[in-house]
């Protein structure tokens with residue numbers, strides 16, 4: 496099925512690729528620039544299929560992991576798995592195949608048709624394993640709110656699925672208050688999103704999920720300079736972000752975590768460190784539709800996190816240039832690239848990528864500015 500689709504796509508996208516090849520490759524036929532929002536052909540001339548993705552650098556090679564989408568609205572859920580590509584220059588990507596495949600076992604958590612989103616891969620120096628975490632919903636109503644974990648011996652996989660879990664069951668965050676340890680509002684349901692007039696610190700979503708574990712929806716992973724890894728996710732019915740510390744093997748939560756931006760209803764977290772300061776970007780919660788971005792920074796992963804407003808400047812800033820944050824790539828020389836998704840929910844496979852350079856400002860904030868085409 497995947498091969499057939501790949502073949503069809505090669506034919507249907509070839510015209511677009513020829514146009515692209517004329518505009519952004521040199522005589523070598525290789526891409527030499529980023530063209531945000533355009534078709535991005537891989538080494539086979541097929542539009543890259545790695546949405547909600549993240550990048551891992553291994554030696555001199557970058558690996559891009561993302562959701563493999565299929566055609567139509569049905570393509571918004573997982574029918575294939577997590578796709579992996581490799582590159583030495585970040586412009587030209589080789590198809591490395593499916594790193595984590597969905598199954599056809601009706602008992603499996605990662606069976607075809609589940610929501611498998613925003614995969615991120617990190618390498619564990621101690622165990623020598625590549626560790627993937629992703630958002631998993633085994634329920635079309637999005638009330639599962641889980642994170643899945645898989646491991647591999649090689650960056651391109653194949654990854655073996657281990658398990659899924661809610662975040663940090665039976666643990667209180669460092670910044671818990673007595674209120675959270677008290678009663679939960681009567682009738683408070685375990686829902687995808689709270690009603691607009693419900694405040695998590697009035698109805699007590701944290702207390703609601705204490706026993707079974709906290710929601711883990713849109714997520715990312717981050718390895719700090721000391722090798723400690725963190726899982727950052729949208730929690731408490733998409734109202735509050737949580738930063739969770741991972742165990743030394745990166746396969747579990749230690750139980751230590753903090754809540755950040757309570758009640759701000761942010762998702763799509765992406766994080767980077769620059770000159771010793773931690774920076775984050777998030778979106779609002781409007782499904783597949785774009786909205787204004789949010790930025791924040793902190794002196795430590797544990798905060799205090801301070802919001803710094805919409806980092807986008809110029810035309811298109813109200814929609815994050817028709818994109819939603821997924822990851823930041825930090826180059827060896829310290830430059831940082833924003834990776835965003837331009838979702839196409841009516842034909843998921845046609846989703847585009849918006850990669851833009853991060854500009855640092857004197858006041859300690861960062862900005863994103865639209866560019867039709869740019870290079871490093």
Ligand code: DGJ
Pocket residue numbers: 547612613713762763781782783819
């Ligand atoms: C917004 C999230 O950021 C996406 O990853 C996806 O889950 C959509 N919502 C689904 O509506």
